[in-house]
Structures are given as structure tokens and as C-alpha cells.
Amino acid sequence: MTGPFDELLKESAIFARRDCLSPHFIPDSLLFRDEQIANIVKALTPSLRGERGRNLFIYGKTGTGKTSCVRYVIEEVKKLPTVRSKISYLNCRIYSSRYRVLSKIMNDHLPTYSKRGYGLVDIYEKLISWIEEDGKVLMVVLDEIDLVKDLDDLVYTLTRANSDIKNGSITIVGISNKISMKEELDPRSLSTLYENELVFPPYNSRELLAILEQRASLGLKDGVYDRAALGLAAAIAAKDSGDARLALKILSGAAEIAENEHREKITTAEVEKASKSAEEELAYELISTLPEHQRLVMYAIATLTIQGGRYRKLAEGTETYLFSGEVYDKYSAIANSMAKQPKSSRWYRKYISDLEMQGLIATYESGRGIRGHTKLIKLDYPAQRVKETIERGLFKEAEANVQKEEPENQETEN
Ligand SMILES: Nc1ncnc2c1ncn2[C@@H]1O[C@H](COP(=O)(O)OP(=O)(O)OP(=O)(O)O)[C@@H](O)[C@H]1O
Ligand SMILES: [Mg+2]
Numbered sequence: 001m002t003g004p005f006d007e008l009l010k011e012s013a014i015f016a017r018r019d020c021l022s023p024h025f026i027p028d029s030l031l032f033r034d035e036q037i038a039n040i041v042k043a044l045t046p047s048l049r050g051e052r053g054r055n056l057f058i059y060g061k062t063g064t065g066k067t068s069c070v071r072y073v074i075e076e077v078k079k080l081p082t083v084r085s086k087i088s089y090l091n092c093r094i095y096s097s098r099y100r101v102l103s104k105i106m107n108d109h110l111p112t113y114s115k116r117g118y119g120l121v122d123i124y125e126k127l128i129s130w131i132e133e134d135g136k137v138l139m140v141v142l143d144e145i146d147l148v149k150d151l152d153d154l155v156y157t158l159t160r161a162n163s164d165i166k167n168g169s170i171t172i173v174g175i176s177n178k179i180s181m182k183e184e185l186d187p188r189s190l191s192t193l194y195e196n197e198l199v200f201p202p203y204n205s206r207e208l209l210a211i212l213e214q215r216a217s218l219g220l221k222d223g224v225y226d227r228a229a230l231g232l233a234a235a236i237a238a239k240d241s242g243d244a245r246l247a248l249k250i251l252s253g254a255a256e257i258a259e260n261e262h263r264e265k266i267t268t269a270e271v272e273k274a275s276k277s278a279e280e281e282l283a284y285e286l287i288s289t290l291p292e293h294q295r296l297v298m299y300a301i302a303t304l305t306i307q308g309g310r311y312r313k314l315a316e317g318t319e320t321y322l323f324s325g326e327v328y329d330k331y332s333a334i335a336n337s338m339a340k341q342p343k344s345s346r347w348y349r350k351y352i353s354d355l356e357m358q359g360l361i362a363t364y365e366s367g368r369g370i371r372g373h374t375k376l377i378k379l380d381y382p383a384q385r386v387k388e389t390i391e392r393g394l395f396k397e398a399e400a401n402v403q404k405e406e407p408e409n410q411e412t413e414n
Helices: 032-050 066-081 098-109 120-133 151-164 187-195 203-217 226-241 244-261 270-286 292-307 308-314 323-338 343-355 385-402
Strands: 056-060 085-091 137-143 169-174 196-200 361-365 375-379
Touching: 032 056, 032 066, 032 137, 032 196, 032 323, 056 066, 066 085, 066 137, 066 169, 085 098, 098 120, 098 137, 098 151, 120 151, 137 151, 151 169, 151 187, 169 187, 196 226, 203 226, 203 244, 226 244, 226 270, 244 323, 270 385, 292 323, 292 343, 292 375, 292 385, 323 343, 323 375
Parallel strands: 056 169, 056 196, 085 137, 137 169
Antiparallel strands: 361 375
């Protein structure tokens, strides 16, 4: 008799260890990152010796190995027999405000203290007295730091703590893939965070191929893939962005297809198929985590693309290009309808260039002829899916706001 789980529980013909292909998996050795790892270690060494270290800021595009390298170093540090240095690693996608960051730090080190309900001032004072107890050196790693809503306040508070602490110190390691971070920060936060800066370059296709080979040998069965297939996945990811996460996603997608279609091997055909959906999936992930107003601009673009902008009406039969001006009007209308103040057109132009840099849209100069000289915008992904992705996000947020029990009102100034 066959049961409903038989197919699922059957040993895979393709995968040896599926988890090795997941983006959360950190291999024992991170290829091509010796220099970056050595620099992270160097920046953290004073802290490990019990001295105040310099803050470190790590920048690199998505999938360049920032999180993996830092987590790798943290694991190594944890193996050391030092007592005085403490580390908190936080992903600011989750800990996205000063209050949440400070609560999480306390929760990491003093779980009995940090039951809900303390105000910011209490937490701050407790943190300082805990550090001063025996001159601790605390390292706070803030991954995806650009997602902290009140980052200037957070940096100010941590800096202020450092000067209040008589015995011990706090070192900040910030990580971000957002290039415009520098422009948005207060100059004081900037000079605090960027005491040391470390850049992670994108990977080229040769490097991506080696990374894929390393993972394939761990995650896939022998003989189920060939170099040409991995090479194609590496080349696609290198051309697009030099993003190791994308390369891995394509490979695991191709493996999944081979498995489902009962193929013996992963070939370039499966890779091609997988690359289409992997790129789209990453784009939707990116869209759903865009800052609020950029997301509303994307929403305006998707809606207008579906409705057909004024340009299409002018130039019948062309792909859907939108006038920058009509997108701005639509965005403003959407923001207003949600009782949010639309940002100025100067900000809007910055959002457009951010969205273009992230590969979500393309822009063109219209050339002369159509109303003088204007910018045209084209969405690079299917409009309906983009629209639905954003709607789902907005819906979830509305729900979360209703359920939220965090004492935001306790975020009193200190
Ligand atoms: N040098 C490397 N060797 C092996 N695997 C790597 C390497 N760099 C990245 N990877 C793999 O690529 C994936 C993405 O890496 P990681 O999460 O560190 O990127 P990131 O720079 O933090 O990206 P983001 O800015 O999007 O957070 C992970 O699965 C990681 O294991
Ligand atoms: Mg990361």
C-alpha cells in the first residue's frame, strides 16, 4: 500500500544534504574572503584584548558574503577562552528600532532582567551598570543596519553610553548593502560608524563557480551535476550582480526541477529554467522589504503599468513606459489616500534612482519630441505580481500594527 508521504519521504536521487544549499548555511571555509575575514578579526582584536576597539562598517552588495563572514568570525571568537568580551549579533530586519536593539542586547546577556515592559531609560542604565560591573567589552553587530528606523538615535545612544561607561566599552559593527546609507545619516553618526570601513566586492563568475562547486559537493549526490551546469549558474549570477545567494538559489532551484521531473542529472536546461524564477523571486523579496515610500513608488509604477500610462497612448504598440511625472502624481495620490504625507519630488527622484540601481526598474531619457525632455520609467518585472506582492506586505503590516503590543510609548528620551 502506498501512503500520502511515500513520495516525499523517499530518498532523494539528487540531494545529499538539502540544507547545504540553503542561504543560511555557512560552510567551514568561506572562499575568496581571507582578506575580509582578516580585516574583521583585526578590527575586533582590541575588543578581544579588553580595550575599546574602533567601530567597523561593512559595506557590500547583496550576496557578497558579509553576513556569512561576520558570523564565521563570531563563531571563532566564541571558541576563545576570553571572558570579558561579549557579542550580540542582531539582524535589524527584526530589531528595527533603538528600543528593540537595546532590549535584545539585554535579552542576550541578562535574560532574567529583560522581561517586557522596561522603558528605554531603565534598559540604558541597566546596560551601563552591567558593563561596568567588571569592565566588559561589548561588541554589537548590527546586520542590515540601514533598516533601523531611528538609527541616528541608536548610534547616539550607544556613543553616549561609551562616554558614560567608566570601566568597559561598546564597539559597533554595522553591516549594510545600501549604498545611499551615507547620505541619509547624520554626520555625527556617520563619523562614529565609519571609524573603519571594509568593502566586500561582488564575486566574478570564476569565484561563483568555485562557491557553487563547494556547495554542490556537500549538498548534491555524486554525478548528478556537471561543470557546465554550475558554470552557467555562476555566469548568470555574475552577469546580474555577483551575488552568491542568487547563484545558490539558481543551483538549488535547478536541483529541485531535476528532482521533480525525475531527471538523472542537473543540466544547463534546468539551470536556465531555475534562473528565471530565482531572479523574479529575489526581486519580489526585495520589493517587499523596500522602505515605505519606495514601496509606494513601486506600487504607483505597477498600477500605472497595468492601467497603461499616457506614453502608451501616445506611442501605440510600444512596451509600457511611464512618464516620471505621472508616476509622481500617482504616488502622491496613493500616499494621500493612505493618510501619509508624500515626499517631495527631490526625494522621489532619489527613490527612482535607488530603484533603478536595484534593478527593479529601468529609466530612459525620452529624447526630444515628446513634451520636450523627460524621463521614462519601465518596470522590469510583471506588474501584476509586483502589485500583489506589495499589497500582501501592506496587509501584513496593517495586521501587525493591530496586534502590536510593544511599548513604543516607552521609548522615552534619555
Ligand atoms: N565566500 C563564500 N564562500 C562560500 N559561500 C559563500 C561565500 N560568500 C557567500 N556565500 C554564500 O552565499 C550566500 C549569501 O551570503 P551572505 O548572506 O553572507 O551575503 P550578504 O553579503 O550578507 O548579503 P545581504 O547584503 O543580502 O545580506 C550564503 O548562503 C553564503 O553561504
Ligand atoms: Mg547579509
